[in-house]
Amino acid sequence: xxxxIYIVTAVLLGFLVIGWMAYKDFDLLDFxxxxxxxxxxxxxxxxxxxxxxxxxxxxSRFRLLTKKILSWKQSFRVNMLCEFTSAITPSSVGGSGxxxxxxxxxxxxxxxxxxxxxxxxxxxxxxxxxxxLLAVLFFPLDVLFGHAAWITSSVKWIFMLVVIVVALWTLFxxxxxxxxxxxxxxxxxVVFSLPLLRRLRSKVENLANDLVLSxxxxxxxxxxxxxxxxxxxxxxxxxxxxxxxxxLFAFCSKGNLWLAYARQWVLWMISIxxxxxxxxxxxxxxxxxxxxxxxxxxxxxxxxxxxxxxxxITYYTYLLAGVSIVPxxxxxxxxxx
Numbered sequence: 001x002x003x004x005i006y007i008v009t010a011v012l013l014g015f016l017v018i019g020w021m022a023y024k025d026f027d028l029l030d031f032x033x034x035x036x037x038x039x040x041x042x043x044x045x046x047x048x049x050x051x052x053x054x055x056x057x058x059x060s061r062f063r064l065l066t067k068k069i070l071s072w073k074q075s076f077r078v079n080m081l082c083e084f085t086s087a088i089t090p091s092s093v094g095g096s097g098x099x100x101x102x103x104x105x106x107x108x109x110x111x112x113x114x115x116x117x118x119x120x121x122x123x124x125x126x127x128x129x130x131x132x133l134l135a136v137l138f139f140p141l142d143v144l145f146g147h148a149a150w151i152t153s154s155v156k157w158i159f160m161l162v163v164i165v166v167a168l169w170t171l172f173x174x175x176x177x178x179x180x181x182x183x184x185x186x187x188x189x190v191v192f193s194l195p196l197l198r199r200l201r202s203k204v205e206n207l208a209n210d211l212v213l214s215x216x217x218x219x220x221x222x223x224x225x226x227x228x229x230x231x232x233x234x235x236x237x238x239x240x241x242x243x244x245x246x247x248l249f250a251f252c253s254k255g256n257l258w259l260a261y262a263r264q265w266v267l268w269m270i271s272i273x274x275x276x277x278x279x280x281x282x283x284x285x286x287x288x289x290x291x292x293x294x295x296x297x298x299x300x301x302x303x304x305x306x307x308x309x310x311x312x313i314t315y316y317t318y319l320l321a322g323v324s325i326v327p328x329x330x331x332x333x334x335x336x337x
Contacts (some may be wrong), residue, residue: 112214
């Protein structure tokens with residue numbers, strides 16, 4: 001029931017913002033100005049190709065981190081569940097924190113599943129931090145954050161704050177996985193020594209021991225293993241952000257497409273602090289305002305179409321996938337520590 005409420009809320013928020021944008025500025029006569037030429041077909045094809053590439057890379061990373069214990073079908077299911085959870089929880093990143101549960105359901109023990117979750121989070125956050133730094137280095141701040149005064153002032157500081165928090169979180173994940181996994185074990189044992197949780201302590205101790213062993217095993221993997229893992233992570237995120245750029249290309253927008261690419265990093269970081277499911281509503285509004293300088297003035301039609309297609313491909317697809325996968329998955333849950 002809760003999943004249905006989250007899905008309905010996410011869909012309504014997104015379409016309310018899109019509907020408000022259309023009501024405020026849209027004119028049906030503007031459809032005649034849409035240029036359906038070769039750029040449209042190439043751009044739309046690339047957007048779908050990039051979307052598929054993103055998911056293929058994430059599936060490949062799951063198979064690599066699990067030493068191919070997961071089949072392609074299982075990797076697809078885990079990836080869709082992660083994306084679906086992110087789509088229905090605040091901040092757009094909720095799915096990553098449940099990787100251990102999804103992997104456990106596929107037959108892995110909880111300790112190893114948790115270690116792989118930490119590794120996945122570490123790889124994602126490491127790439128996001130490093131790529132955001134590159135975006136700031138390659139583009140002047142006033143260009144990167146837009147020309148609207150309130151965007152330049154507000155978004156810039158939110159972005160910087162989120163990057164700092166993510167960098168500290170990345171450092172914590174690194175220590176937890178590579179340096180001191182026993183610290184995580186100690187925290188778990190202290191928490192489950194509390195009176196209300198004490199009866200689970202023995203089971204949690206087994207989980208914590210498995211976590212330490214799995215973390216040590218992962219940390220001992222060679223340089224090529226982590227290079228491949230980080231490479232797949234980087235490709236996945238690059239493909240994710242390239243969807244919007246392909247759609248901007250499709251609708252003949254003006255502006256530097258490399259700048260559009262860099263702004264996707266900023267937009268994602270802003271969505272992390274969104275209180276709405278999957279950043280729904282905020283992302284649609286921010287895209288329209290943030291990329292306004294990529295369209296001729298008063299070109300509401302093309303702007304609206306890019307926003308709608310962008311969210312259909314990168315967001316609502318996961319909602320639809322989740323609706324078909326989650327019910328069967330829930331019926332099979334039987335968690336034992």
